[in-house]
Amino acid sequence: xxxxxxxxxxxxxxxxxxxxxxxxxxxxxxxxxxxxxxxxxxxxxxxxxxxxxxxxxxxxxxxxxxxxxxxxxxxxxxxxxxxxxxxxxxxxxxxxxxxxxxxxxxxxxxxxxxxxxxxxxxxxxxxxxxxxxxxxxxxxxxxxxxxxxxxxxxxxxxxxxxxxxxxxxxxxxxxxxxxxxxxxxxxxxxxxxxxxxx
Amino acid sequence: xxxxxxxxxxxxxxxxxxxxxxxxxxxxxxxxxxxxxxxxxxxxxxxxxxxxxxxxxxxxxxxxxxxxxxxxxxxxxxxxxxxxxxxxxxxxxxxxxxxxxxxxxxxxxxxxxxxxxxxxxxxxxxxxxxxxxxxx
Numbered sequence: 001x002x003x004x005x006x007x008x009x010x011x012x013x014x015x016x017x018x019x020x021x022x023x024x025x026x027x028x029x030x031x032x033x034x035x036x037x038x039x040x041x042x043x044x045x046x047x048x049x050x051x052x053x054x055x056x057x058x059x060x061x062x063x064x065x066x067x068x069x070x071x072x073x074x075x076x077x078x079x080x081x082x083x084x085x086x087x088x089x090x091x092x093x094x095x096x097x098x099x100x101x102x103x104x105x106x107x108x109x110x111x112x113x114x115x116x117x118x119x120x121x122x123x124x125x126x127x128x129x130x131x132x133x134x135x136x137x138x139x140x141x142x143x144x145x146x147x148x149x150x151x152x153x154x155x156x157x158x159x160x161x162x163x164x165x166x167x168x169x170x171x172x173x174x175x176x177x178x179x180x181x182x183x184x185x186x187x188x189x190x191x192x193x194x195x196x197x198x
Numbered sequence: 199x200x201x202x203x204x205x206x207x208x209x210x211x212x213x214x215x216x217x218x219x220x221x222x223x224x225x226x227x228x229x230x231x232x233x234x235x236x237x238x239x240x241x242x243x244x245x246x247x248x249x250x251x252x253x254x255x256x257x258x259x260x261x262x263x264x265x266x267x268x269x270x271x272x273x274x275x276x277x278x279x280x281x282x283x284x285x286x287x288x289x290x291x292x293x294x295x296x297x298x299x300x301x302x303x304x305x306x307x308x309x310x311x312x313x314x315x316x317x318x319x320x321x322x323x324x325x326x327x328x329x330x331x332x333x334x
Contacts, residue, residue: 035281042284045309074242075252080273092285106305107285120239120260152253157273158238160287 025086026057034086042094042107049097059088059114067114074153076117089113111158120154236261238269238276238290259290267294282313292317295324 024030031053032039042048064084068075076084090111095103237260244253257276259267269290270276283289286309288302298306298317306314 077255108287109285152242154239154241156237156239160236
């Protein structure tokens with residue numbers, strides 16, 4: 001399976017062989033390590049025709065400080081800061097080659113850059129959903145105490161790819177080594193049955 | 199009917215139709231562009247205080263109907279969930295009362311069937327919890 005990256009034009013390589021090398025921030029190698037070898041796994045899957053990963057260097061502590069100063073009193077959680085130090089946002093998608101429909105995007109991870117982590121408007125209509133969710137959220141704490149405090153602000157960190165919008169350019173492309181279709185056609189036997197009654 | 203008339207009529211008819219369609223297309227495209235779309239947000243909650251301490255943050259999902267759903271208590275949890283779902287488009291719906299749509303289920307069945315089973319088990323637990331009588 002071939003794989004090319006936008007910025008460095010990396011040659012096809014086995015991710016496992018690269019693991020021992022020093023990994024620069026923002027690269028697909030580092031993301032592969034952080035994501036429990038997600039890229040290596042996807043490479044081996046049947047029908048996967050393209051992995052698109054955009055290299056992005058991490059943001060500086062000054063950038064984070066500036067963000068927090070702008071959005072005071074809100075501060076980014078430590079884990080998100082650590083991620084942003086390695087990757088300023090994430091843009092990764094993978095496609096599957098289907099005989100009748102061509103290349104279609106199946107998976108997509110699009111975390112915002114720090115500068116795009118913006119406050120979302122919360123209005124009165126949001127109250128119901130947030131209250132319902134807060135009960136679950138409080139259960140996760142496991143302390144058995146009721147929820148404390150009110151919702152103060154929301155900052156967008158990821159969004160869906162919009163249907164029908166073309167990407168500006170293919171970032172990295174691989175050719176399917178294992179075709180999706182079997183000689184008898186699409187593997188319907190592996191598809192789920194009709195949805196169960198709820 | 200002369201050939202010229204026929205030709206002109208065809209052109210005008212086509213032009214009239216094209217104008218009408220393109221207006222509709224334009225407005226629908228504009229509407230699609232401006233419409234809300236699902237997104238994930240870091241949601242801060244807690245009591246506002248003057249000490250400068252940041253409120254607690256958790257990760258939430260806002261669906262197409264702009265309804266909020268709780269996903270995970272931290273970004274690390276969210277990232278791990280995203281990875282185990284292989285980033286398959288629509289996986290966040292597993293953590294909503296709407297549930298996964300059929301297309302997402304199909305891809306998950308192909309590429310991460312164990313996670314689909316786990317999500318279904320989670321769903322069943324939630325259903326059982328809803329049906330169970332209240333504890334006394």
